[in-house]
Amino acid sequence: MIQYKKGPAALHFRILIIFVLFLFLSSFPLQSQRVRTVERGDMSVYFMGEKVGYEEYVWEENGQGYLLSVKGRMTKPVAIEVESMRIELDKSFIPRRYFFRGSMGGVQQEVSSVLSEGTVVNTILVNGQKQRLQSNIKRDAFLLPNPLFSPYLVVAKKYGCTMGEKKNLSAYIIPQLETPFTLEPSEEDPCLLLMQINGIQIELETNEYGQLIILQIPAQNLRVTNSIFLSN
Numbered sequence: 001m002i003q004y005k006k007g008p009a010a011l012h013f014r015i016l017i018i019f020v021l022f023l024f025l026s027s028f029p030l031q032s033q034r035v036r037t038v039e040r041g042d043m044s045v046y047f048m049g050e051k052v053g054y055e056e057y058v059w060e061e062n063g064q065g066y067l068l069s070v071k072g073r074m075t076k077p078v079a080i081e082v083e084s085m086r087i088e089l090d091k092s093f094i095p096r097r098y099f100f101r102g103s104m105g106g107v108q109q110e111v112s113s114v115l116s117e118g119t120v121v122n123t124i125l126v127n128g129q130k131q132r133l134q135s136n137i138k139r140d141a142f143l144l145p146n147p148l149f150s151p152y153l154v155v156a157k158k159y160g161c162t163m164g165e166k167k168n169l170s171a172y173i174i175p176q177l178e179t180p181f182t183l184e185p186s187e188e189d190p191c192l193l194l195m196q197i198n199g200i201q202i203e204l205e206t207n208e209y210g211q212l213i214i215l216q217i218p219a220q221n222l223r224v225t226n227s228i229f230l231s232n
Contacts, residue, residue: 037061039211040230043149045074046223052076057150059157065090066157070150077220078147080104087143087151093158095143098174111145111175122175137178141170149224152204153212159183160210161191171197 038060045053053074060067070085081103088097098113110125118139124131144151166184173179181197195202205214215224 038230039228041211041226041228043072043224043226045149046225047076048221050076053080055082055148055150057153059153065096066093066154068150068153070148072150074147077222078104079106080147082148085145085148085150087154089154092140093154094140098143098145100145113174120172120174124175133175135172135175135178137172138170141172141178143174144171145174146176149215152202152215155183155193155195156204156206156212157210159193160206161185161208163190163193 038058040058041056043055043057044051045055053072053076055070055072058067058069060069066089068087068089070082072082074080082100083102084099085102086097086099087095089095095115097115098111100109100111103109107126109127112123114121118136120135120137122133122135124133142151142154163183163185166182169181169183171179171181179198181195183193183195186192186194191206191208193204193206195204200217200219203214203216203218204212205216206212211228212226214226216222
């Protein structure tokens with residue numbers, strides 16, 4: 001049997017094989033970071049103790065940021081049909097895009113918004129009439145379209161049980177106006193966030209995973225409970 005001497009060429013070949021193997025193995029953590037995580041939930045809306053609607057949502061996280069997708073309906077205190085609503089955010093929870101299609105008070109409408117560095121361009125379609133509006137808001141303002149409740153998930157995701165101290169923040173009641181609000185944890189429970197906006201208190205009960213469990217607006221007799229049936 002012929003035996004070959006182990007020279008420099010053989011050594012270089014071994015080094016190359018080890019290097020390729022290292023790259024292959026080290027790719028697994030990077031791949032796991034790109035895996036999409038999804039949370040699905042069903043919000044039940046109660047007005048004066050009566051169930052008056054629901055919102056089904058999907059919260060997706062990937063390497064680029066987050067996407068909240070919602071559909072649902074409510075009969076009281078405002079009649080609303082949500083065929084589709086989406087909020088796209090970056091990894092810092094700063095909104096980039098918004099979309100709504102549905103009806104409010106029986107009026108069909110569609111809103112499409114693009115946000116960049118505090119500038120918002122809204123395209124609004126109501127009863128076949130299109131309007132384009134541009135506004136300047138705070139770059140990190142939360143998008144809180146009225147009267148939807150799923151967008152408050154973003155507040156819970158960002159702060160959850162780890163808020164610590166009171167903060168002065170901003171909400172854009174898209175596509176209408178921007179308004180300031182304060183947010184602070186309850187003295188009794190750090191996972192209960194108290195929001196004061198336009199003289200109204202909104203209570204957000206969260207958990208250690210940043211999930212919104214219960215939303216209440218006592219002054220308006222509104223209570224929203226969230227059943228999370230898929231989270232990974």
